[in-house]
Amino acid sequence: MPTQEGAGPALNVVMLGPPGAGKGTQAELLAKRHRLPKISTGDILREAVQTGTPLGCIAKATMEAGNLVGDDVMIGIVQERLDRDDARRGFVLDGFPRTVVQATALDAMVDSRGPLVVLDIVVPEDVLVKRLASRRICSKCGANAPAEWTEACQKCGAPLVTRADDGEAIVRERLKVYQRQTRPLVEYYSARPTFRAIDGNQRHDVVTAAVDGAIAAATATGKAAL
Ligand code: ADP
Numbered sequence: 001m002p003t004q005e006g007a008g009p010a011l012n013v014v015m016l017g018p019p020g021a022g023k024g025t026q027a028e029l030l031a032k033r034h035r036l037p038k039i040s041t042g043d044i045l046r047e048a049v050q051t052g053t054p055l056g057c058i059a060k061a062t063m064e065a066g067n068l069v070g071d072d073v074m075i076g077i078v079q080e081r082l083d084r085d086d087a088r089r090g091f092v093l094d095g096f097p098r099t100v101v102q103a104t105a106l107d108a109m110v111d112s113r114g115p116l117v118v119l120d121i122v123v124p125e126d127v128l129v130k131r132l133a134s135r136r137i138c139s140k141c142g143a144n145a146p147a148e149w150t151e152a153c154q155k156c157g158a159p160l161v162t163r164a165d166d167g168e169a170i171v172r173e174r175l176k177v178y179q180r181q182t183r184p185l186v187e188y189y190s191a192r193p194t195f196r197a198i199d200g201n202q203r204h205d206v207v208t209a210a211v212d213g214a215i216a217a218a219t220a221t222g223k224a225a226l
Contacts, residue, residue: 010114011036011090011219014097014106016185017121018178019171020128020135021200025144026121026211027094033212037086041095043142044077045069064164066173068098068181075105082109090114098182103189117218118189119211121200125175132171136160193221 011034015023024040031038045063048056055077059069068074078096081087090113097103110116123131136145140158152159165174189195196214200207 009219010088011215012110012113012116013090013092013215014116014118014189015092015094015121016118016182016189017200018123018125018128018182019174020132021121021123022204022207023121023200024094025204026119026207027092029208030211030215031092034090034092036090036092037081037084038092038094039078039081039087039096041074041077041093041098043095044081046142064170066165066170066177068177071099071101071105074098074102078102078106079109097185100184100188103185115192115194116189117215118192118195119214119218120186120189120195120197121207122197123200127201128175129168129171132166133168135163135166137163194218 013027013030013036015027015030017023024042027038027040030036045055045059049060049063050056055073058073062069074096078093082091093106097106106116136149137143137160138145138153138156138158139161141153141156143153143155145153145160149160165171196218198207198210198214202210
């Protein structure tokens with residue numbers, strides 16, 4: 001049952017997983033079901049690049065090389081976003097934290113908001129490379145295009161494009177960066193009672209059901225652990 005506005009405890013979710021694991025898609029569905037904001041740092045950065053803001057200018061070259069934007073910049077963006085009213089009942093974070101420094105900062109930010117439920121979406125590397133090579137997004141609204149969308153975005157009608165950082169060489173670099181900087185987060189979080197690993201190499205709806213089950217189990221355990 002989705003929590004009603006203002007009712008029930010906060011649900012604070014972090015989606016972990018390598019590029020292409022499907023965490024953005026699952027984060028969006030989960031956020032809708034619980035009427036929470038989905039906060040995707042990748043989307044925030046891509047929008048800044050597209051509109052040419054100062055943040056976009058800082059981030060563009062870094063993202064296109066497959067590297068990570070600096071921790072201070074990212075922590076500032078997320079802090080500001082979590083301070084907004086709509087995140088008071090909780091949030092679904094997609095793409096943040098990506099380093100242990102960011103995870104430590106997030107713990108400090110949510111200290112008084114109840115436990116973080118951390119879901120790690122696990123997918124083998126060869127599957128990721130294949131998925132990323134064929135991934136297309138909407139050039140206007142950034143929606144991930146499922147295979148049945150042949151030319152235009154079915155949400156807003158704009159053309160579909162390949163993401164600037166989805167070329168094979170950059171994908172390999174992003175996966176390396178993930179192993180080096182983001183994978184250590186699994187160790188950072190895995191001892192918590194609210195951590196769950198999910199097999200992301202299954203049909204989307206099966207993964208969605210697994211996400212729901214993991215949230216239910218983790219929140220029950222999280223309450224018991226408080
Ligand atoms: P992916 O599909 O690789 O998970 P995202 O859409 O989450 O990608 O992010 C795209 C790019 O934006 C990353 O490769 C990185 O350059 C930058 N980025 C997004 N979130 C962060 C973050 N928390 N810290 C540093 N850089 C980030």
